[in-house]
Amino acid sequence: MRFSVLVAAATVASATPVVKRQQAMSNPILHFFVFGDSYSSSGFNETSPAPTIAQPLGFPPLGTSPDDLLGNPLIANQTSSNGPIWPQFLTTRWNTSTTLLYDFAISGASIPDGYTDQALNIYEPKYSSLYAGDYGNMSMQIPVTNGSAGGGTLGMTWTGNTSIFASWIGINDINWCSLLFTRTPDVPFSSCLPPRLDEYFNLMDNLYITGARNFFFVNLPPLQRAPMVFEKGQKYVDNYAQGVELWNQHLLPQYIANFTASHPGVRSITYDAHTFFSTILDRPRVYGFRDNTCYSCIGCRNVTGCFWSNNYHPVWQVHDRLSRDMVANLTAVGWPGPQPIT
Template structure:
């Protein structure tokens, strides 16, 4: 079901005049990044993603899911600080792509907004979100050694970062989609694609258990886990039912893939609708 709510100019004006806002601190990779820099123009009611101007610099060439959730599929004013960075992994000490890892992103947040009074965020009015793991697995799934054990290593580092955000109460987690079915990976043999699929499945199962552990060990915490893997698979299994030409075309109208590894803006909108649905009745 497509959601229809949007933040109107009247709502923005009222929220601005009353000082009412919800905050969103986002961490991840190119599936989320909009090119935000923490020392640039800050989010405001007039520009809720701050810098660069909406929709920012995304892999879609247009809006992505966090753009759409911030300005379209929301019921209140949301100011989004999107620290996500293209190519990011959980920690460069574990998988080094040379990009700003999620460890770097979280430390940047903690060293600025997270440790100052410049933004009046509280545990009640703020969402922390994490979409990470795509590059960690993509760069290591075929390496020797136990991939299952390495997923544990990755997730220990992941949740150490989550727990560093003292005062945070609302957490959105997104698992790894079936990037083994992306056009780029479809050029590999079936056995290699199956190998990556198995590592993704193991990682996602462990992530779900970690989210439950976090919830069970922190009574004040609320968690949401959006299953991007199931959502993507449903579309890729029957693309025409969702308005896409097929499951491999990219960079063309009505294509699910914007390029050979990243979803199109139209696909991101379906993600945004799904995510807004599970966040309904929270800070949204």
């Protein structure tokens, strides 16, 4: 997949290919913070148990083994994919070091609704440097426990170098600005979307202040190819395609470039989900899917070869492939291990 890396006052380290994830406790623990909408939401929230070495997802817990996410039906009940989602696959399978997942994503989130709540009301009060009373310090004092009954800490903390902040947002913002949902159809995407990105990157400023230095942004998939949109007709397909193109090709890259250039020490990478989705949707049978239009429903267990779990969300098999494809790009912002050999 195509991707771009922006570096401000930082260098990118190389890594050695691996065959399978290793639980190398001598390596730094990676803290993976995720913000987004239903494409990323796992059910984790402010009342969930914090991730531990024994339970790196926090909530929902692992399946029967660290590599068996499908062994826990609770995971499927909490996601939009009828199974695990990309942050869970990344955390448990596609890395070479212990990784703890803090998945703040909320189903239905947009900017500022939902997304602001994740950053200011869930992350900051409990997991940021503000919580530690150490405002602006790159070393965040979150105690990491070993999951034992006593809850003893291992004396480890996350820092700017041992954490990655991932953000996949904008899918619902396209909805609310589109002809399909907007109450003001005379307002174009070019007027509706920029204020949302202003809010978005104000929140990135907040994350930076709390110690975040490695940022992983995901652009928008081809939403016009989701059944919810194409079933409405060509007028809506064209409208969604216009909004996605403006977000992906013009707005998001410029905002990321400006943010990276103005924040010393930041490393930013943009993952091209649009190309990834398009590649599979163009040739679904090659990738093991029946076609690119069928879907069932979230919570159903009788999905047979469909790309879509419902009319707007991909199934877990797409998330599995997506996570594997992301790994090679994530190494540029510190992910422990490049693309696995399968």
